[in-house]
Amino acid sequence: MQTPKSIKLTRPWGVVVKTGGKVVLKEFDTESEAQSFGQQLSAFDNVEFEIIEKPTRGIAGRENSLAFVRVDNRNMPGGFFYRCVQVKQEPGRLFCTECHDYRKFVDVTDRYELTLRCCSECGISVNDFYIKTANGLWERPTSS
Numbered sequence: 001m002q003t004p005k006s007i008k009l010t011r012p013w014g015v016v017v018k019t020g021g022k023v024v025l026k027e028f029d030t031e032s033e034a035q036s037f038g039q040q041l042s043a044f045d046n047v048e049f050e051i052i053e054k055p056t057r058g059i060a061g062r063e064n065s066l067a068f069v070r071v072d073n074r075n076m077p078g079g080f081f082y083r084c085v086q087v088k089q090e091p092g093r094l095f096c097t098e099c100h101d102y103r104k105f106v107d108v109t110d111r112y113e114l115t116l117r118c119c120s121e122c123g124i125s126v127n128d129f130y131i132k133t134a135n136g137l138w139e140r141p142t143s144s
């Protein structure tokens with residue numbers, strides 16, 4: 001069942017609950033509250049739900065900055081699915097598409113004396129296609 005477009009959040013997070021042809025929205029202030037509500041819902045077989053986030057300011061122009069975040073749900077084959085979210089701009093941190101989390105990127109010098117900014121956890125560099133795309137790091141073409 002699709003989430004109706006008419007659903008608008010007044011609080012930052014929401015869980016759209018779909019059961020028996022009915023759609024109910026429950027709103028939360030934090031993601032973890034929404035997540036734990038979703039966890040409770042996943043105990044029921046006849047309930048579908050979707051966790052949604054209110055669009056935040058400060059990410060305009062970053063519509064393509066999407067990342068996939070794992071959501072555990074025992075009703076899904078394999079017990080989880082990936083939810084597509086907009087990457088937030090966090091001071092000093094980038095979203096690492098390998099770690100699926102916000103990480104500090106540090107300067108690493110390789111044996112050819114080239115310095116690259118890399119994820120402090122997994123070592124992927126900012127030259128990676130997905131890191132660039134998720135964090136809006138592509139250079140915009142300049143008109144001369």
Ligand SMILES: [Zn+2]
Nearest residue numbers: 096099119122
């Ligand atoms: Zn990483």
